[in-house]
Amino acid sequence: MKTKIDLDELFYPKSVAIIGASNTLGKVGNAIMHSMTLRFKGKIYPVNVKETEVMGLKAYKSIKEIPDEVDVAVIAVPAKFVPDVIDECGEKGVKGVVVISAGFKEAGRADLEEELVKRARKWGIRVVGPNCLGVTNLENGFDCNFNPPERQARPKFGPIAFMSQSGAFGAAILDWAARHEVGMSKFISLGNMADLDESDFMLYLKDDPKTKVITAYIEGVKDGRKFFNAAKETTKVKPVIILKAGRTEAGAKAAASHTGSLAGSYKIYQAAFEQTGVLAAKSMRQLFNYAKALAMQSPAKGDRVAIVTNGGGAGVMMSDGLLEAGLKLAEFTEETKEKFRKAIEEGLLPEHMSYKNPVDVIGDAPSSRYETAIRYVLEDPNVDIVVVIALFQSPALDERIVEVMERVKEYGKPIVFVAPGGEYPERMARKIEQKGIPVFETVEDGVDAVYALIKYGRHIYGF
Amino acid sequence: MKTKIDLDELFYPKSVAIIGASNTLGKVGNAIMHSMTLRFKGKIYPVNVKETEVMGLKAYKSIKEIPDEVDVAVIAVPAKFVPDVIDECGEKGVKGVVVISAGFKEAGRADLEEELVKRARKWGIRVVGPNCLGVTNLENGFDCNFNPPERQARPKFGPIAFMSQSGAFGAAILDWAARHEVGMSKFISLGNMADLDESDFMLYLKDDPKTKVITAYIEGVKDGRKFFNAAKETTKVKPVIILKAGRTEAGAKAAASHTGSLAGSYKIYQAAFEQTGVLAAKSMRQLFNYAKALAMQSPAKGDRVAIVTNGGGAGVMMSDGLLEAGLKLAEFTEETKEKFRKAIEEGLLPEHMSYKNPVDVIGDAPSSRYETAIRYVLEDPNVDIVVVIALFQSPALDERIVEVMERVKEYGKPIVFVAPGGEYPERMARKIEQKGIPVFETVEDGVDAVYALIKYGRHIYGF
Numbered sequence: 001m002k003t004k005i006d007l008d009e010l011f012y013p014k015s016v017a018i019i020g021a022s023n024t025l026g027k028v029g030n031a032i033m034h035s036m037t038l039r040f041k042g043k044i045y046p047v048n049v050k051e052t053e054v055m056g057l058k059a060y061k062s063i064k065e066i067p068d069e070v071d072v073a074v075i076a077v078p079a080k081f082v083p084d085v086i087d088e089c090g091e092k093g094v095k096g097v098v099v100i101s102a103g104f105k106e107a108g109r110a111d112l113e114e115e116l117v118k119r120a121r122k123w124g125i126r127v128v129g130p131n132c133l134g135v136t137n138l139e140n141g142f143d144c145n146f147n148p149p150e151r152q153a154r155p156k157f158g159p160i161a162f163m164s165q166s167g168a169f170g171a172a173i174l175d176w177a178a179r180h181e182v183g184m185s186k187f188i189s190l191g192n193m194a195d196l197d198e199s200d201f202m203l204y205l206k207d208d209p210k211t212k213v214i215t216a217y218i219e220g221v222k223d224g225r226k227f228f229n230a231a232k233e234t235t236k237v238k239p240v241i242i243l244k245a246g247r248t249e250a251g252a253k254a255a256a257s258h259t260g261s262l263a264g265s266y267k268i269y270q271a272a273f274e275q276t277g278v279l280a281a282k283s284m285r286q287l288f289n290y291a292k293a294l295a296m297q298s299p300a301k302g303d304r305v306a307i308v309t310n311g312g313g314a315g316v317m318m319s320d321g322l323l324e325a326g327l328k329l330a331e332f333t334e335e336t337k338e339k340f341r342k343a344i345e346e347g348l349l350p351e352h353m354s355y356k357n358p359v360d361v362i363g364d365a366p367s368s369r370y371e372t373a374i375r376y377v378l379e380d381p382n383v384d385i386v387v388v389i390a391l392f393q394s395p396a397l398d399e400r401i402v403e404v405m406e407r408v409k410e411y412g413k414p415i416v417f418v419a420p421g422g423e424y425p426e427r428m429a430r431k432i433e434q435k436g437i438p439v440f441e442t443v444e445d446g447v448d449a450v451y452a453l454i455k456y457g458r459h460i461y462g463f
Numbered sequence: 464m465k466t467k468i469d470l471d472e473l474f475y476p477k478s479v480a481i482i483g484a485s486n487t488l489g490k491v492g493n494a495i496m497h498s499m500t501l502r503f504k505g506k507i508y509p510v511n512v513k514e515t516e517v518m519g520l521k522a523y524k525s526i527k528e529i530p531d532e533v534d535v536a537v538i539a540v541p542a543k544f545v546p547d548v549i550d551e552c553g554e555k556g557v558k559g560v561v562v563i564s565a566g567f568k569e570a571g572r573a574d575l576e577e578e579l580v581k582r583a584r585k586w587g588i589r590v591v592g593p594n595c596l597g598v599t600n601l602e603n604g605f606d607c608n609f610n611p612p613e614r615q616a617r618p619k620f621g622p623i624a625f626m627s628q629s630g631a632f633g634a635a636i637l638d639w640a641a642r643h644e645v646g647m648s649k650f651i652s653l654g655n656m657a658d659l660d661e662s663d664f665m666l667y668l669k670d671d672p673k674t675k676v677i678t679a680y681i682e683g684v685k686d687g688r689k690f691f692n693a694a695k696e697t698t699k700v701k702p703v704i705i706l707k708a709g710r711t712e713a714g715a716k717a718a719a720s721h722t723g724s725l726a727g728s729y730k731i732y733q734a735a736f737e738q739t740g741v742l743a744a745k746s747m748r749q750l751f752n753y754a755k756a757l758a759m760q761s762p763a764k765g766d767r768v769a770i771v772t773n774g775g776g777a778g779v780m781m782s783d784g785l786l787e788a789g790l791k792l793a794e795f796t797e798e799t800k801e802k803f804r805k806a807i808e809e810g811l812l813p814e815h816m817s818y819k820n821p822v823d824v825i826g827d828a829p830s831s832r833y834e835t836a837i838r839y840v841l842e843d844p845n846v847d848i849v850v851v852i853a854l855f856q857s858p859a860l861d862e863r864i865v866e867v868m869e870r871v872k873e874y875g876k877p878i879v880f881v882a883p884g885g886e887y888p889e890r891m892a893r894k895i896e897q898k899g900i901p902v903f904e905t906v907e908d909g910v911d912a913v914y915a916l917i918k919y920g921r922h923i924y925g926f
Binding site: 031106107147148150151152153164165166167168169170171172173174175176178179180217219243245246247248249250251253254255257258259282283284285310311312313314315316317319320321322323324328329352354356358360363391392393394395420421422423424425426441442443444 | 494569570610611613614615616627628629630631632633634635636637638639641642643680682706708709710711712713714716717718720721722745746747748773774775776777778779780782783784785786787791792815817819821823826854855856857858883884885886887888889904905906907
């Protein structure tokens with residue numbers, strides 16, 4: 001079964017009408033104009049019944065007056081006018097609308113929402129929202145989000161797509177991703193999902209060449225069967241990571257009064273995630289640890305983890321973290337142990353180092369010693385994935401570790417790098433990430449990364 | 464029972480001898496001189512058999528030649544010379560030595576370590592280490608740590624003390640704390656604990672007026688009974704938070720080859736921590752979330768948590784997080800609900816807000832609306848602790864939230880603030896923290912904070 005949903009026009013429109021565009025600061029229609037005009041190079045047509053010009057652009061009283069084709073309309077007018085606006089969009093030949101306006105189902109007006117959908121269906125228009133921040137395409141700057149950039153930064157363009165049933169939390173995630181230099185492809189604020197829902201977007205993102213990993217915050221899926229099928233199909237192509245909220249009784253109650261989601265038993269979700277190969281994250285940080293690892297590395301082809309560290313304590317913590325996450329450490333082959341023994345004898349490696357797993361290259365290790373140890377464990381057929389821990393606080397560890405990490409990619413096994421500390425490790429992290437190896441700030445983040453690469457690897461390769 | 468251990472001379476010496484001080488870059492004795500001369504205002508006497516001057520200071524061939532009293536000697540000479548150096552320190556009347564040198568028990572030379580202790584005992588000298596980074600007093604700049612500041616920043620002075628059985632990990636923690644603006648009082652790299660161990664330092668820090676929270680990374684305690692008694696006594700006075708590594712089989716094995724700790728069953732540690740009131744952290748971030756909360760807020764006098772948020776999704780996640788941590792949400796009294804109802808009727812609060820717990824003041828909430836809601840829940844006798852979540856991405860939320868947070872401290876109940884996102888929330892976080900309210904970056908960090916305040920509160924108040 002292959003399901004294709006082409007929503008390219010929603011993310012790559014050549015022309016957009018902003019209905020409810022405004023010159024008045026503080027109005028949503030003004031904020032959207034600001035966001036849209038920041039980077040988007042397509043044609044932007046403000047629509048406002050009273051204004052003749054909005055932010056220097058000629059304004060139209062109705063979308064129908066625009067003397068050009070309009071691919072997408074972003075609607076930010078009071079809820080009661082939205083159904084009629086949809087009709088006008090239909091007459092104009094618009095293919096997709098993003099309804100930012102609130103005041104529908106979430107405000108007790110399910111009737112208005114049904115009317116909205118009815119009109120859209122009549123014209124064959126697909127709808128995002130209502131009651132949302134719309135979509136943001138980080139690639140071309142198509143951005144319906146009304147939060148101003150000084151409050152909510154936009155992340156750089158990158159391989160992670162994010163969908164959110166909570167607009168406010170979605171905004172926080174974008175801001176967070178920008179701050180932590182996490183690159184995103186597309187952001188979708190799902191809103192009430194009157195028409196397009198998380199499954200539709202998942203299937204669209206499955207075939208989106210700019211998205212390598214799909215992530216989502218959801219409180220409840222709209223249609224269980226549809227979600228199950230969409231997820232099953234999508235995880236064959238790329239990883240799907242979901243932060244499902246409303247897992248506990250108190251959370252489910254809160255979700256019911258937030259999105260009206262019948263959160264359902266989390267056990268059912270867990271089973272569905274497990275069967276479809278969706279990775280379930282329990283926190284924002286975990287979601288992005290999983291996503292970053294899978295965006296930058298291939299999934300593991302087995303579950304045997306090797307650790308190389310210049311700090312014994314960090315090795316102990318990593319061992320604990322991996323085992324507590326249900327993972328296991330590799331047992332090195334006799335050949336590998338022999339290589340280590342020989343290198344120690346020859347003075348290539350230091351006498352007091354440990355070459356059990358974790359391999360402890362000791363605090364005075366330069367990058368060359370790391371390279372030797374990393375190569376030995378990557379060459380070991382009993383090792384499927386390697387975690388390198390570097391405590392850069394030791395001045396012995398030189399910057400050539402960056403090139404070492406690039407070189408050891410040749411073995412084709414996934415590698416996760418952990419560099420705890422402050423500014424210096426952060427600078428080194430960015431350099432190592434430029435070589436394609438993901439770097440994490442803490443041991444526990446590194447555990448998440450390894451977990452994701454093994455868990456998704458198991459789904460794909462079935463070990 | 465009251466146990467006092469006065470180690471003030473180790474942290475506040477008037478004069479220090481650096482034995483093994485050197486002009487040669489890359490040598491430990493050179494690096495220590497750099498660290499010590501950075502901020503420490505006491506007298507510094509370099510000792511070196513060959514040099515006449517080290518870093519511009521007159522050098523002495525032996526500590527005995529120093530024409531002044533010496534409170535503390537920092538020793539960084541090859542292991543085999545250490546016992547004799549200890550004797551010289553004894554003759555000089557030194558009260559405490561910090562042995563940085565490695566090459567003792569951890570290198571198979573238990574005999575040399577026993578000799579070291581024997582000599583020290585003879586003179587009544589207390590010993591830190593050997594095989595460690597020594598002690599760092601962030602208050603007066605007394606700093607034996609040989610990692611250079613450009614690799615390992617020193618945190619600002621503050622209320623959290625940290626002890627570490629792993630020097631390298633301890634260094635990473637200091638660097639991390641500096642980067643995250645976590646203030647520290649004293650850092651102790653425990654090393655082999657030939658003499659002074661984690662229990663001795665815990666008891667010293669118990670009476671240290673500059674330390675509000677004691678934290679530690681340990682793989683195994685040196686003397687179980689001693690630790691149990693010290694912990695029991697200390698947690699009556701201030702919180703103790705321990706990250707115990709070697710919790711799993713793989714971790715315990717790694718610990719055995721790292722510090723030689725017989726990590727023992729983690730169940731035994733868990734029971735001891737539970738009985739003595741020690742908070743057990745499982746990760747670096749959790750350790751500092753616990754510590755920051757307890758350093759800035761009083762422990763809770765009950766376990767009923769209220770949430771006030773401007774984002775429904777974050778409220779759902781916080782509810783999940785709290786319940787998954789074994790905590791519970793408060794049930795508001797009828798009076799509180801009535802207050803909310805009335806305020807909504809009067810237009811003081813918005814119609815569609817939820818005033819069940821979590822209280823959702825909605826995305827367009829200004830700080831004044833937060834103040835109303837926070838006051839209502841703090842006034843509720845069913846509420847023991849409040850989490851305020853602010854998604855600053857909404858431009859409606861104004862900066863007067865800082866003063867709001869200062870004002871609501873008047874109720875005397877602990878408050879935790881969560882502000883997810885990027886640069887703007889980070890700036891606001893620092894401002895709110897200046898008012899004494901701890902701010903956390905993610906919902907999960909906030910959960911840790913609430914957990915610590917309730918868990919330690921339960922230990923102290925017995926609810």
